Amino acid sequence: MSDHDHDQNLDYEAGTASVVDMHDAVKREKVLQPSGHEPMGVTALVLCAMALIGGGIVFGHNNGFSSSIYVQDFYTPEPPPSEDGAAAADENVAWIDKWMKDGKKVYNNCIACHQPDGLGAPGQFPPLVGSEWVDGGTERLGAIMLNGIAGPFTVAGQSYNQAMPAWNGLSDEKIAQVVTYIRREFGTLPEGQDGVVTTEMIEAARELYGGKPTWDEGGLLAIPEDAMLPGAKVDLQTGEPIQ
Amino acid sequence: MSDNSQVTAEDVQERAGIDRSVRFPVMFFFTSAAVWLFVATLFGFLSALKLAVPALWADCQFLGYGRLFPAHMTALVYGWAMQAGIGVMLWLVARLTRVEMTKAKAVIVAGHVWNFAVGLAVFAIWIGKGRSIPWLDFPGWMWMLFALSYLMMVVWVIPMFRVRRTGDVYISEYYVIGAAVWFPWIFITANVLINRGAAPVMAAGAAGWFVTNLIYFWFAPIALAVAYYIVPKIAGRPIFSYPLAKLGFWTLAILAGWTGFQRFMGGPFPAWMPALSGAATLFILIAVVATCTNLLMTLKGRQKLWEYSPSLRFTMFGMLMFAIYGVLAGMSSFFSVGKVLQFSHFLVGLDTLAVYGFFSMTIFGAMYFIVPRVTGCEWVSGGMIRWHFWFSAYGILTLVGVMLVGGLAQGGNMADLDQRFAVSVGNSQGYVIGRICAWFLIGISNLWFVYQMGLMFLGKGRKSEGPTLIHGEPGKSAEAAAGLNPENA
Numbered sequence: 195m196s197d198h199d200h201d202q203n204l205d206y207e208a209g210t211a212s213v214v215d216m217h218d219a220v221k222r223e224k225v226l227q228p229s230g231h232e233p234m235g236v237t238a239l240v241l242c243a244m245a246l247i248g249g250g251i252v253f254g255h256n257n258g259f260s261s262s263i264y265v266q267d268f269y270t271p272e273p274p275p276s277e278d279g280a281a282a283a284d285e286n287v288a289w290i291d292k293w294m295k296d297g298k299k300v301y302n303n304c305i306a307c308h309q310p311d312g313l314g315a316p317g318q319f320p321p322l323v324g325s326e327w328v329d330g331g332t333e334r335l336g337a338i339m340l341n342g343i344a345g346p347f348t349v350a351g352q353s354y355n356q357a358m359p360a361w362n363g364l365s366d367e368k369i370a371q372v373v374t375y376i377r378r379e380f381g382t383l384p385e386g387q388d389g390v391v392t393t394e395m396i397e398a399a400r401e402l403y404g405g406k407p408t409w410d411e412g413g414l415l416a417i418p419e420d421a422m423l424p425g426a427k428v429d430l431q432t433g434e435p436i437q
Numbered sequence: 438m439s440d441n442s443q444v445t446a447e448d449v450q451e452r453a454g455i456d457r458s459v460r461f462p463v464m465f466f467f468t469s470a471a472v473w474l475f476v477a478t479l480f481g482f483l484s485a486l487k488l489a490v491p492a493l494w495a496d497c498q499f500l501g502y503g504r505l506f507p508a509h510m511t512a513l514v515y516g517w518a519m520q521a522g523i524g525v526m527l528w529l530v531a532r533l534t535r536v537e538m539t540k541a542k543a544v545i546v547a548g549h550v551w552n553f554a555v556g557l558a559v560f561a562i563w564i565g566k567g568r569s570i571p572w573l574d575f576p577g578w579m580w581m582l583f584a585l586s587y588l589m590m591v592v593w594v595i596p597m598f599r600v601r602r603t604g605d606v607y608i609s610e611y612y613v614i615g616a617a618v619w620f621p622w623i624f625i626t627a628n629v630l631i632n633r634g635a636a637p638v639m640a641a642g643a644a645g646w647f648v649t650n651l652i653y654f655w656f657a658p659i660a661l662a663v664a665y666y667i668v669p670k671i672a673g674r675p676i677f678s679y680p681l682a683k684l685g686f687w688t689l690a691i692l693a694g695w696t697g698f699q700r701f702m703g704g705p706f707p708a709w710m711p712a713l714s715g716a717a718t719l720f721i722l723i724a725v726v727a728t729c730t731n732l733l734m735t736l737k738g739r740q741k742l743w744e745y746s747p748s749l750r751f752t753m754f755g756m757l758m759f760a761i762y763g764v765l766a767g768m769s770s771f772f773s774v775g776k777v778l779q780f781s782h783f784l785v786g787l788d789t790l791a792v793y794g795f796f797s798m799t800i801f802g803a804m805y806f807i808v809p810r811v812t813g814c815e816w817v818s819g820g821m822i823r824w825h826f827w828f829s830a831y832g833i834l835t836l837v838g839v840m841l842v843g844g845l846a847q848g849g850n851m852a853d854l855d856q857r858f859a860v861s862v863g864n865s866q867g868y869v870i871g872r873i874c875a876w877f878l879i880g881i882s883n884l885w886f887v888y889q890m891g892l893m894f895l896g897k898g899r900k901s902e903g904p905t906l907i908h909g910e911p912g913k914s915a916e917a918a919a920g921l922n923p924e925n926a
Contacts, residue, residue, distance in 0.1 A: 219813070220453045221449055223810070227674070232681075235730060238730040245719055245720060245722035258709065260708075264706070
């Protein structure tokens with residue numbers, strides 16, 4: 195592509211050219227002067243500060259330098275809509291389905307010991323499936339939730355020596371949801387019971403047992419086996435109390 | 438650097454000697470780059486056309502978008518931008534170190550190898566051997582050809598810098614030497630990772646990293662070196678602030694390598710990688726602020742020269758585009774904005790803004806300054822330079838405008854899960870037509886440029902005294918045309 199012979203304009207030889215023979219572009223050129231050392235203006239400082247703040251905002255949402263976190267803050271993808279459209283589906287969902295769904299979310303706190311399937315770990319953590327404490331009255335279950343329990347105690351014929359912490363930091367509604375969830379999901383309910391525990395019932399439990407120390411097995415057994423927390427039954431479709 | 442701002446006969450003679458020593462490599466790179474620019478523009482126009490009318494030439498595999506666009510990008514980046522940049526780099530280093538180039542023949546031989554590599558790369562992509570890796574589309578083994586010929590062309594600037602005959606290191610020297618040594622690092626790293634068995638996800642990350650690094654580690658430093666040289670030369674003023682210029686340099690040097698992964702936000706990377714890259718892209722705005730402040734303050738009171746001097750006009754427009762590029766890149770680093778824009782036309786517009794709007798316009802400025810000095814004749818027509826400028830400016834602004842708005846529309850449609858994907862394609866059709874118009878304007882502007890460059894190469898330039906100005910009688914100085922007094926302060 196290049197042609198080395200087209201230098202007829204450069205008719206001076208190295209070292210012999212006089213300034214007069216130089217072409218104008220070289221002659222008219224100005225000298226590069228030593229650079230100044232002026233201070234930075236306020237506007238420039240403010241703009242630089244804005245760049246730093248912007249970068250800090252982006253960097254601040256990175257959840258730390260963890261190699262296992264893949265989702266940035268503000269970047270949770272929206273769930274895909276259901277086939278009927280999300281809004282329409284929302285109206286048709288029964289109250290109990292939503293209550294159970296929320297209960298399942300709260301149950302995430304429990305899965306480390308009781309496991310997602312409610313079977314626990316044999317010899318280590320007691321199961322919820324087949325447990326007389328779950329299948330029996332709600333008063334004992336509410337009491338355990340609020341104050342926790344320290345072993346040894348017996349569940350489904352096996353002895354455990356573990357401590358369960360108190361969950362009284364959760365709201366009444368969340369405790370009601372998770373107790374409903376474990377009773378309906380893992381329990382074997384007596385004839386005629388729907389297993390639902392309402393917020394009102396947990397409020398009553400807090401009045402009875404709130405602030406008491408951690409239970410041992412003897413203290414819990416003092417509560418009648420089939421004692422139910424007081425409160426109105428609710429319509430499973432609407433969630434309204436039935437008089 | 439002389440303390441005296443008066444031009445002495447020794448200065449003139451020395452400058453003429455230096456220009457003479459680099460004239461063959463510089464003109465070789467400039468003219469072959471101009472030819473590649475024309476090829477790239479043609480591919481760019483055709484690929485934009487294919488995007489708007491996909492059925493056009495549908496039966497011809499050589500005219501599919503999947504081949505035209507990578508061929509366009511390869512010709513634009515390696516054929517035009519890098520070759521023009523290397524030409525500018527050699528001339529700047531020779532001028533700034535005041536050392537004559539002694540290895541001109543070796544550089545030209547290596548330059549032929551580079552041109553052969555670019556031609557082979559474009560041809561391979563065109564016949565369907567491309568790899569669909571942005572900016573690294575050529576077949577895998579070819580990277581060594583590029584790396585070796587780059588080293589053969591650029592290695593000479595290191596000994597020239599070592600034996601420099603100046604006391605202080607001028608700010609442009611920082612930038613140009615930085616660019617010379619950074620390119621091998623990013624190019625070899627990216628290619629080794631991609632070709633030698635990095636996990637596929639990591640290879641995608643390396644490709645994105647390479648694109649932004651080529652922009653911040655090579656295009657930006659060379660363009661800034663040009664701006665820091667041209668602006669004081671034309672204005673006859675010293676640089677406003679040396680520390681501020683060094684702040685810009687070190688900001689780039691430290692932060693540029695961290696950018697790139699923000700292109701994959703929400704992707705299968707640990708969340709800190711896109712976050713860190715996004716933060717680095719925003720921090721680099723410090724370099725943008727430092728550069729723009731410095732150049733504007735240097736030019737203060739003499740902005741009117743902008744209307745007359747082609748070099749100054751192109752360079753300052755390029756720096757304006759640098760600022761716009763920095764802001765847009767920073768803006769799309771925020772998750773809330775980036776998640777809408779990341780898979781849209783916006784990214785194509787952003788990359789083109791970097792290569793054409795910011796780098797190429799600055800390099801045009803450098804060429805309008807350098808070519809009369811190394812060839813000994815003046816540009817033919819100020820009118821043609823004017824057309825070149827305005828068609829380029831309108832072209833690139835159109836492209837960036839439609840790609841930004843179109844990207845927002847397209848990305849918004851894609852993020853809306855209730856809509857079919859076809860809706861996002863259909864709604865972006867209007868913007869794609871804008872892209873054709875932009876490439877048409879850029880194509881016209883480059884006709885003027887390639888024609889003038891050809892005349893200069895053949896020694897058919899104007900022989901009379903005095904520079905070719907954008908407006909006004911040829912032969913007058915830019916200062917006289919602008920009605921300013923020569924200033925020696």
